[in-house]
Amino acid sequence: MKTSTITKVVQLLAIGIYSIGILSSCSSQTTQAEAAQTKETAPAEMPTIMAELTDAPNVPAPITRKHAAKVVVKLEVTEVVKKMADGVDYTFWTFGGSVPGKFIRIRQNDEVEFHLMNHPDSKNPHNIDLHAVSGPGGGAASTFTAPGQETVFSFKALNPGLYVYHCATAPVGMHIANGMYGLILVEPEEGLPKVDKEYYVMQGDFYTKGDFGVPGLQPFDMQKALDENPSYVVFNGSVGALTGDNALTAKVGENVRLFVGNGGPNLISSFHVIGEIFDKVYAEGGSTINENIQTTLVPAGGAAITEFKADVPGNYVLVDHSIFRAFNKGALGMLKVEGNEDKKIYSGQIVQKIYQPEGSTVQEMPKSKAPAVALASNKDMRLELGKTLYAQNCQACHQAEGQGIKGAFPPLAKSDYLNADVNRAIGVVAHGLEGQIKVNGELYNSTMPKLKLSDEEIANVMTYVMNKWGNKGGEITPAQVGKAKANYKH
Amino acid sequence: MIFHRLFLLILLVGVCCNVQAQKSLPKNMVNVKGGTFVPLYGSDSIPVKVKTFLMDVYPVTNAEYLAFVNKYPKWRKSAVKKLFADENYLKKWDGDLSLGPNAAKIQNSPVVNVSWFSAKAYCECQGKRLATVEEWEYAALASETKANAANDAKFYQRSIEWYSKPNPAYLPPVKESFRNYYGLHGMIGLVWEWTQNFNSAMVVGESRADVTMDRQLFCGSGSDGAKDVKNYVAFMRYAFRSSLKANYTVANLGFRCAKSI
Numbered sequence: 156m157k158t159s160t161i162t163k164v165v166q167l168l169a170i171g172i173y174s175i176g177i178l179s180s181c182s183s184q185t186t187q188a189e190a191a192q193t194k195e196t197a198p199a200e201m202p203t204i205m206a207e208l209t210d211a212p213n214v215p216a217p218i219t220r221k222h223a224a225k226v227v228v229k230l231e232v233t234e235v236v237k238k239m240a241d242g243v244d245y246t247f248w249t250f251g252g253s254v255p256g257k258f259i260r261i262r263q264n265d266e267v268e269f270h271l272m273n274h275p276d277s278k279n280p281h282n283i284d285l286h287a288v289s290g291p292g293g294g295a296a297s298t299f300t301a302p303g304q305e306t307v308f309s310f311k312a313l314n315p316g317l318y319v320y321h322c323a324t325a326p327v328g329m330h331i332a333n334g335m336y337g338l339i340l341v342e343p344e345e346g347l348p349k350v351d352k353e354y355y356v357m358q359g360d361f362y363t364k365g366d367f368g369v370p371g372l373q374p375f376d377m378q379k380a381l382d383e384n385p386s387y388v389v390f391n392g393s394v395g396a397l398t399g400d401n402a403l404t405a406k407v408g409e410n411v412r413l414f415v416g417n418g419g420p421n422l423i424s425s426f427h428v429i430g431e432i433f434d435k436v437y438a439e440g441g442s443t444i445n446e447n448i449q450t451t452l453v454p455a456g457g458a459a460i461t462e463f464k465a466d467v468p469g470n471y472v473l474v475d476h477s478i479f480r481a482f483n484k485g486a487l488g489m490l491k492v493e494g495n496e497d498k499k500i501y502s503g504q505i506v507q508k509i510y511q512p513e514g515s516t517v518q519e520m521p522k523s524k525a526p527a528v529a530l531a532s533n534k535d536m537r538l539e540l541g542k543t544l545y546a547q548n549c550q551a552c553h554q555a556e557g558q559g560i561k562g563a564f565p566p567l568a569k570s571d572y573l574n575a576d577v578n579r580a581i582g583v584v585a586h587g588l589e590g591q592i593k594v595n596g597e598l599y600n601s602t603m604p605k606l607k608l609s610d611e612e613i614a615n616v617m618t619y620v621m622n623k624w625g626n627k628g629g630e631i632t633p634a635q636v637g638k639a640k641a642n643y644k645h
Numbered sequence: 646m647i648f649h650r651l652f653l654l655i656l657l658v659g660v661c662c663n664v665q666a667q668k669s670l671p672k673n674m675v676n677v678k679g680g681t682f683v684p685l686y687g688s689d690s691i692p693v694k695v696k697t698f699l700m701d702v703y704p705v706t707n708a709e710y711l712a713f714v715n716k717y718p719k720w721r722k723s724a725v726k727k728l729f730a731d732e733n734y735l736k737k738w739d740g741d742l743s744l745g746p747n748a749a750k751i752q753n754s755p756v757v758n759v760s761w762f763s764a765k766a767y768c769e770c771q772g773k774r775l776a777t778v779e780e781w782e783y784a785a786l787a788s789e790t791k792a793n794a795a796n797d798a799k800f801y802q803r804s805i806e807w808y809s810k811p812n813p814a815y816l817p818p819v820k821e822s823f824r825n826y827y828g829l830h831g832m833i834g835l836v837w838e839w840t841q842n843f844n845s846a847m848v849v850g851e852s853r854a855d856v857t858m859d860r861q862l863f864c865g866s867g868s869d870g871a872k873d874v875k876n877y878v879a880f881m882r883y884a885f886r887s888s889l890k891a892n893y894t895v896a897n898l899g900f901r902c903a904k905s906i
Contacts, residue, residue, distance in 0.1 A: 234811050246809045275733065275896045276812050278837075279881060280888030301888040302895045303733055325884040326877040333809075374806045377877050 201225050201266070208257035211355040211391045212403055214414060215260040218342050223264040230257060231272045232281045232300070232322075232335075239387060240394035240485065242370035245363065247392065248281070248322070248333040254392030255357035255418060256320065256337025261287075263315045263344045268307065269294060275303035281330065285310075286318035286456070287339045295323040315343035317440030317458040319416050328420050332362055332380055334392055336418030338458060343442075350462060351409035356488060357416040358424045358453065358475060359392065360385035367484055383421040388480040390473060390488045397473065397488030405465045407494025412462045416440075419455030426453050426461070427476040428490065430469065435462040450476050465492040467501045531615055534630045540612075541619025548606055548616065557624040563601060565594035568624030577621065577629070581636050582643025584613050610636040674699045674904065675828045677784050682793060684782055685879040695783040700776060701901035703755075703819035703830050704838060705767060707744050710756040713767050715742060720763055729762035733894045753818035755836045755899035761891035764839045764900035773902035775841040778886070780903060782879070785833060787826035804878040807834040812897050839900040843886040 206228040207215040230250050237253070239245040250256025261267060271283050280301045284293035288310045291297075297308035322335035338357060362380040363373035367387060379386065390397050397403060405411050417424045427450040436448045440458035445451075451459045465471075473488035474481035481487050496503065531537040552564040559566035567573055572594040573580050587605035591598060608616070610633040617631040670676065679697035714721045721741040725734055736758045739745030744752060759767075761775075768774050776784070788794035803823065822831035889895070 236811060246811060275736075278808060278810075278812060278897055280885055299888050301885075301890075301893055302897065304888075304893065324888075326880040329877060329881075372810075374802075374809050377805070 203227060205229075206259060206261065206267075208251060208259060209355070210251070210253055210257065211255050211357060212397065212401075214258045214340070214353045214355045217349070217353075218260065218262045218346060220262070223262065223266065225266045225268060226261050227268045227270070228259055228261075229270045229272065230259075230283070231274060232277060233274045234277050234279070236372065238393050239361065239363070239373065239389075240368060243363075243365075243368065243394075244372040245361065246333070246372070246374075248279070248330060248335045250283070250320070250322075250335060250337050254334035254336075254359065255355070255416065256335070258337065258355045258414070259320075259339040260342065261312055261339070262342045262346075263312055265312050265341075266309060267312060268309045269298070270305060270307050271298045271300050272305045273300040273302050277302040279330075280324055281322050281335065282306075282324050283320055284323040285320040285339055287312055287314070287316070287320070287341050289313055292323060293320075299324065312341045315341045315442065317341075317414055317416070317437070317460050319418065319456050319458055321418060321456070328380055329375060329377070331418060331420040332360070332375060334359060334361075334418070336416070338414055338416040340414060347412075347460075350412040352403075352405050353412045353414065354403050355414050355416075356390050356397065356403075356473065357392075357418055358388065358390055358422075358426070358486060359418040360420065360422045361387040361389065363387065380420065385422065385484060388422060388475060388484040388486040390486060394485035394487075399489075402470075402489040402491045403473075405490060405492050407465055407468055407492060407497075410462060410464050411490070412460060414458070414460055415451075415453055416458045417453040417455050421455060422475075422477070422480070423455055424453040424486075425450050425476040426459065427451075427474050428461075428463070429472040429474060431463045431465075431471050433461040433463050436460070465490075465494075467497050468492050468494050469501075530611065534618065537615045537618040537630060538622060541615035541617070544608070544612055544616040545619050548608065549620075552603075557620070559594075561597065563599070565592065565597070565599045567620055567626070569595070569626065571595055573620070574627045577617070577631065578635070578639035579643050581613060581617055581631065581639035584608065584617065585636070585640045586644060610640070671699065671904070673702045675702055676906075677780070677827050677829075678792075680783070680792075682783050682786055682795070684779070685883070693779050693783075695779055697906055698776070698780055699773075699904040699906060700780070700784055700827070700829060701773075701903070702828060704836060704899045704901045705756050705764075706753050706819055707738075707748075707756045708752040710759070710767065711742065711744060711752075713770065717766070717770065720766060725763070727892070729892055730760035731892050731894055733758050733896075734760060734763070736894070736896070747815065750815045753820065754816040755819055755831070757816070757836060757896055757899050758894040759839075759898075759900065760894050761839050761843065761889070765841075767900070768902035771902055773904045775839055775900060776903035778840045778842055781832075781838065781840045782882070784825075784827060784829055787829070787832075789823075789825060792826050801878055804833050808878055808881055816897075836897050836899040837882070837885055837895070839898065840886065843889055844891075 201224060203225045204227070206226050208228070208230070209215050231252070232248070232250060233252055234246060234248050235252065236244050236246050247254050269283075269285075271281075273281055280299060282292075282295045282298040282300060284295040286293055288294045290310055294308055294310065298306045300306045318339050318341065320337050320339050322330035324330050336357070336359065338355060362376045363369070363386045364376045365371065365373050365386070376386075387394065395401065415426050433448040433451065434446060436445045436451045437443070437460035438445050438451070439454070440460060448461075451461060453459050469492055471490040471492060473490065475486035531540055553559050553567050554564075557567035565572065572592060583603060584606055585608070588603040591600040593599075613636045614631045614633045617636070618629075620626065621631065622628050677698055677700050679695050681692035681694050683692045718724055722735045722738060723741050737745065737751070765775055786793050786795055788797055788800040791797065794800035816836065819831055819835070822835040823833055824830050825832055
C-alpha cells in the first residue's frame, strides 16, 4: 500500500518535471508559463504596477495608494567602465548602469515580481540578494543569472524599512566591491511623513591597484580588499558624484530626507552632515526613531533614514566622519541650501580682527624689538658697513669694481663727476638723479632712483666709494650728509 | 516517458558523426603532460590527478564552426533544436552560412554564442571531446614559462585584468592571444570556455550557502577553506560555469576540444 502511494507520487512528479521541461524548451510556451505563474501569485483584485526605478541621488515619488499591489521590478545588470575620479576609470558592475543601483520603492505587503536581466555583453554571472526579502539568500538562490539570461522570482514585502540589496555571486566580496548594491525602500502601510526633498546617498569602498588618484583604468585589488584598506571611499559611486554641479539642493525651511545606504563591502560609515543636526534618524533604516543626532552609524550592508530642516542657507558637507576617508579618499558630498538668512539661528561672521592675547595696550612682545642698526664709530667700521651697503644698493648698476656700464650707468671708479664734488654726489644718492650728465668724457642720460637710506648709511656707503677704485679718499660723516642733502636737492 | 526523452536526446547528440581516431599528434593540438594539481577549493592533502591528454592549441574559430555547420545542417542557426541551444545561438551571425558584414574581422576569432550540446557535437565530429573541468583548469594553470604558476601573483594579475574588463566589440583572432607553457593560446584572457562537466561543481545560485554544504566542491562565500584566497579569479570561473545550463549560449563563451591518449 505504502509503496504504491510512493510510486504514484514519483510518477506524478516525473510527469510534472517532464511538462516543465517541455515548456521551458520552447520560447513561446515559456511566456505562457510565466503568465501562469503570474496568475498564481497575484489575486485578481490586486492591481499590477510597473515599478518606477531611479538613479541616485533621485528617489521615486512617495507611494500614495492605500492598498497593496503587485509590483513588477525589472533590473538590468551591466558591466561598464566609468569614472572613479578625475583621470581614474574603473570597471563597475552595476544594477541598472550606475553605482549605486536603481532605487526601488514599494509598500509593505506589496507582492513584488522581480526580474533580473544580465546583459548579453556581461562577462560574469550575477544574482541579487535583497535584504527586504524573507527567503533563501534574499532572492539570490533564485536569481543566479548567466550573461544574456533573465531570471524571475517573487516575494512579499513583510517588513517596512530601508534595505540594501547587492550581488551575492562568488567571489561575493568582489561583486560588492565593484559596486553591485543599491537600496529598496519598503514604505510602511501608513506611508512616511511628507517632506519637501528626498535624496538617495550610498557609500561604498573601492580597492584599486593604484592608490588614490593614480590615473588610468584601474583593476580591482584583492589584497587591499582583504586588508580592508580601500583606495577610495565615496558617495554614489565616484569622487565628486555629489559635489559641484552634482550637489544636492534645498531651500531654507524645507525638510530634507536622506535615504542613506552603505554598500561596503568592508567599512562602516559614520555618516554626518557638517552644520546640520538630524532632527530624526530612523536608526538602521528600521522603525525606531532617534532624535537630535549628529552622526549616525551606517553598517556595511545597512542603511539609515535621516531627516532635518534646512534652517539657514549655505553649503552643508556630507561626510563619513571617520574623517580621513572624507578628505583623503573621496567621501564628500554637498547639500546647497538657498534662501534668506536667519541671523538669530546663525549670524554669519560679525567681526574679524587681530587677536592680541595680552590685551590692546601691549603692542609687542618684550623681546620682539628689531636689532639696533650698527653705528660706525670710526672710518674702518664705516668702510666695512659701506661695503655691504654698496653690494646691496649700488653694485647691480655701477658694478663690483665701480666700472659702470658704458652708455647706461656711469662709472664710480676714477670718476671725475664724483671726485669733483662729493657733496653733489651725496645729493644724488639721497634724492636720485634724472637727466644728462657727463662722466669721464662720456654722456649718460638715465635715471638713478632715490635710495631709501639713512644719513648714517649714506655716510658709510659714500666713504666706501670714495676710498675705492682710485677715488680721492676721505671720510664722510652723517653730519656732512645732512648738510649736503639740504644743499643739493636737484 | 522521461527515459524515452533522454534516450532521444542521446540519439540526437550521439549520432552526428563517425570519425576514426588518429594516431599521430593531430594538427593544432598539443600534449599536456599529466600530473597533479590542487584546485582552488582543495586543501593540500587532496591534489587532483590529471592524465596526459591532448588539447587544441586554439579555441574553435568562427570560420571553423562555419565549416562544421556547412557539413552538419542540423547545427545551423535556423535548424538547431531549441532543446539544444537557446535563441541566442550564433546570435552575431547573419544567417545559417554567413558570418555577416564583419566576417573578415571575426572569422579567426573564437566562436561564441554556442551551447554545450553544439560544442560537444563539434568536438565529437572531429574525433575529439570537450576537456573536463579538471583538465581545463590544470592546463590553464600554466604561465608562459611554468607549467604550474599557482604561486605567481603576476600570472593571476593577467586573469584579473581580463575579468574586470568589459567584452570588446570584436574578439581578437585566436592566434593573437597569450600562449602558455604548453603552447596553448588564449586559455586566459580571451573567452570563457565550455567544459565537459561544467556544472559538476556543487555551486547553487545562492553562492554563500555552498560553504555550509558538506561537499568538497564549493565556490562560496569567498574563501573559507579555499587553498589560495588570492586566486579569486578561479572562483569566477567556477561561478561562471555553475550559472550555465547546457542549452545556454553566451556572448563571451566559446570552447576548444581535447582528446584522450
